Amino acid sequence: MSLVQIDETKCARDGLCARDCPMGLLEMAPGGPPREIPEAESTCLACGHCAAICPTGALSLKGADPEQMPDGVRPRLAPEEVEQLLRTRRSVRVYKKEPVPRDVLRRVIESARWAPTATNRQGVNWLVVEDAEKVHRLAGMVVEGLRTIPYFTRAVQAWEEGQDMILRGAPHVLVAHAATDGFDPAIDSAIGMTYIELAAHAHGLGTCWAGVLMAAARLKREIPKFLEIPEKHKICAAMMIGYPEHEYKRIPARNELNVRLL
Numbered sequence: 001m002s003l004v005q006i007d008e009t010k011c012a013r014d015g016l017c018a019r020d021c022p023m024g025l026l027e028m029a030p031g032g033p034p035r036e037i038p039e040a041e042s043t044c045l046a047c048g049h050c051a052a053i054c055p056t057g058a059l060s061l062k063g064a065d066p067e068q069m070p071d072g073v074r075p076r077l078a079p080e081e082v083e084q085l086l087r088t089r090r091s092v093r094v095y096k097k098e099p100v101p102r103d104v105l106r107r108v109i110e111s112a113r114w115a116p117t118a119t120n121r122q123g124v125n126w127l128v129v130e131d132a133e134k135v136h137r138l139a140g141m142v143v144e145g146l147r148t149i150p151y152f153t154r155a156v157q158a159w160e161e162g163q164d165m166i167l168r169g170a171p172h173v174l175v176a177h178a179a180t181d182g183f184d185p186a187i188d189s190a191i192g193m194t195y196i197e198l199a200a201h202a203h204g205l206g207t208c209w210a211g212v213l214m215a216a217a218r219l220k221r222e223i224p225k226f227l228e229i230p231e232k233h234k235i236c237a238a239m240m241i242g243y244p245e246h247e248y249k250r251i252p253a254r255n256e257l258n259v260r261l262l
């Protein structure tokens with residue numbers, strides 16, 4: 001079967017699919033419907049833009065029925081609403097003990113499916129440390145990994161006194177891991193995690209990046225082992241997630257951006 005099938009009775013011959021294809025794999029025959037170039041099959045990113053952009057639903061990619069594709073029209077959200085969502089996201093460091101229902105966690109994590117990935121590779125693996133007891137054990141391993149580093153003296157001391165400054169008593173931790181040989185998996189993971197973080201905020205959940213866990217995982221083999229990270233994978237991002245204990249009443253100040261026009 002060829003990569004794309006065109007319903008010629010529906011095709012408006014507008015050339016949108018050909019213009020939007022990131023790899024230039026479709027060409028418009030004069031007056032005719034689009035056709036794929038010979039190397040299309042081996043080069044296609046499977047990004048689905050050709051089918052998504054077609055106003056008449058004339059194009060099927062890899063046999064997928066365009067009628068079955070979900071509505072892709074941009075919601076009419078006020079820019080102010082989106083800006084307020086972005087600006088009110090905070091790194092949450094005090095969590096309720098209450099676990100997040102699995103279906104809510106799943107829904108929030110699902111957002112990462114629509115995050116951009118280099119060459120549409122979608123190669124990030126997501127691990128949810130769901131069990132609060134395991135999260136606590138993980139925090140303990142991080143403390144052991146960082147014990148000798150002066151910067152973490154306070155966090156280590158707090159741990160000895162029964163206070164978790166590492167994973168902040170969050171009920172869950174989310175870890176992104178990917179194959180080390182891939183093209184910049186850390187960027188794909190960070191973008192995916194950012195999607196999740198914002199989706200979590202929209203659901204009333206709190207999150208905080210766990211950079212300390214990421215750093216300790218590089219120093220202490222026990223951590224990736226405990227998390228059952230495959231040998232050829234690396235931990236690219238980690239984040240605490242749970243219901244926040246408190247609300248932020250104000251948006252903290254931030255530096256002016258350093259923006260240049262050229």
Ligand SMILES: Cc1cc2nc3c(=O)[nH]c(=O)nc-3n(C[C@H](O)[C@H](O)[C@H](O)COP(=O)(O)O)c2cc1C
Nearest residue numbers: 089090091092093165166208209210211212213252
């Ligand atoms: C990559 C990354 C790693 C981070 N690691 C930690 C961490 O280990 N512990 C922590 O409490 N906050 C961590 N943070 C949160 C930052 O401290 C926080 O984003 C910053 O202070 C701004 O606050 P805000 O997120 O509430 O706007 C991390 C943030 C990023 C982006």
